[in-house]
Amino acid sequence: MKPSRARQLQELQAALLMADSGSDAPYGRVASPGVDTRHGVILYLEGITVSFDGFKALNNLSLDIGVGELRCVIGPNGAGKTTMMDVITGKTAPTSGTAFFGQNIDLTKLGETEIAHAGIGRKFQRPTVFENHSVFENLELAMKADKRVKPTLFARLTGEQADAIDSTLELIRLKHEVWRPAGLLSHGQKQWLEIGMLLMQEPQLLLLDEPVAGMTDAETERTGELLNELKGRHSLMVVEHDMDFVASIAGAGKVTVLHEGSVLAEGTMAQVQADQRVIEVYLGR
């Protein structure tokens, strides 16, 4: 017999809670303690060094991201992009340096789950959606705990909850797939759904690791539009290898080029593309 929807929701919520307590928890759960962004900066990294047995994966890295900014980060293999995201999300402790979320939240003193709760969402390369459950259920389950519907048979979404799901569906272009099991979506649609699940947590800063890897050209283009729609409402850091994609979404915004664990160059896409050091270490390869 098919399990009831209430039962399915209970199981899913239990799975999410378990994921929450684990070190790889991708989604935050509780209200942000309040990020002080009065200076217009959402993320400050200063002099961050990460040494692995003496090898510096990050070497005195400094970088700021403004509130509402869409920042693209590029760099050749081994430049330190993943390590930098690991530091921001509390997965890796820096050997030295400071990392602040807004003015007041010292990321080096928090664990992964606390950082997710504080308002930093991370999208890994591979989509991790609940394949047997519909697009709607995936979004419903990802909703912040205090806003989520109780898993009872008679549970109803409030108007506010329904609106949040509806506007996210619109944003991630999955309104026409709302009852489709997530496992039947295309790769690109799964990636959008996972972005939607992160958005249900209302993060202030979203880190996206190669969001268009494996996507078709049409999906890539739509993802670019989506990220530009998110800009302003959220602050975004997009780590990408696909230069054409970065060129298409960066607009007049800043692009940061990492190399050997440090910032090699920073500026508009046109500026970094014209930078001789960048051409040598990355674009020229």
Ligand SMILES: Nc1ncnc2c1ncn2[C@@H]1O[C@H](COP(=O)(O)OP(=O)(O)OP(=O)(O)O)[C@@H](O)[C@H]1O
């Ligand atoms: N746990 C670790 N122990 C030892 N060295 C590591 C560890 N993690 C990363 N490194 C090294 O640190 C450097 C930076 O790695 P990182 O994965 O951050 O680079 P990346 O820019 O994300 O590369 P890619 O584009 O290939 O994903 C690499 O030389 C990598 O081999």
